Amino acid sequence: DQQVKQNSPSLSVQEGRISILNCDYTNSMFDYFLWYKKYPAEGPTFLISISSIKDKNEDGRFTVFLNKSAKHLSLHIVPSQPGDSAVYFCAASANDYKLSFGAGTTVTVRA
Amino acid sequence: DAEITQSPRHKITETGRQVTLACHQTWNHNNMFWYRQDLGHGLRLIHYSYGVHDTNKGEVSDGYSVSRSNTEDLPLTLESAASSQTSVYFCASTGTLQETQYFGPGTRLLVL
Numbered sequence: 001d002q003q004v005k006q007n008s009p010s011l012s013v014q015e016g017r018i019s020i021l022n023c024d025y026t027n028s029m030f031d032y033f034l035w036y037k038k039y040p041a042e043g044p045t046f047l048i049s050i051s052s053i054k055d056k057n058e059d060g061r062f063t064v065f066l067n068k069s070a071k072h073l074s075l076h077i078v079p080s081q082p083g084d085s086a087v088y089f090c091a092a093s094a095n096d097y098k099l100s101f102g103a104g105t106t107v108t109v110r111a
Numbered sequence: 112d113a114e115i116t117q118s119p120r121h122k123i124t125e126t127g128r129q130v131t132l133a134c135h136q137t138w139n140h141n142n143m144f145w146y147r148q149d150l151g152h153g154l155r156l157i158h159y160s161y162g163v164h165d166t167n168k169g170e171v172s173d174g175y176s177v178s179r180s181n182t183e184d185l186p187l188t189l190e191s192a193a194s195s196q197t198s199v200y201f202c203a204s205t206g207t208l209q210e211t212q213y214f215g216p217g218t219r220l221l222v223l
Contacts, residue, residue, distance in 0.1 A: 002152075004153075006153075032210045034211060036214075041216075041217070043201055043203075043214035043216045044201070049211060089154065097159075097212075098156060098159060099210075100156075101146075101154040101155070103153040
């Protein structure tokens, strides 16, 4: 039973516009959430994270929002750039160093 | 620079053969993990270790084993390879008090 779900397998966005990726989770023990970015033939690379004590975290063009009551988080990329084309994975941890991953969302940024 | 490496990067093997995938990290991280990536499933945890001589089963551990004899290495062994184990395998590590995992480049395994 997948505890972290990314219901949109793909997202296409025009360069310069906002990309919004969504993630839902079911395990109420999760208290730390991460986004990873993955290019083909490479390992996932850490992008941004958020603790359950916060509802927003920003790092440059990337912002993650957490809604604990809805068990939902989202990643906003503004503005989207061609180099952002990749697969994005949402992950969650219950303070035990293990990560549960979503199935991923493939983002394509159109010129 | 500290890093995490995996070898081989690509492997073709036959059903029933034993295969070992290597993972080596130079961060001196206590925690190491093995995942497999399959379309539609994201990354699923196979085995993990919190330190030397510690190993634990993840959600998809059947047919796999690991051993941890030192801090730097966590080899993953497929005891008798099956076609269902064709996948991309990623190793990751993280230090104490840190939830962010750092991933290796992956090993693409094809079982014929």
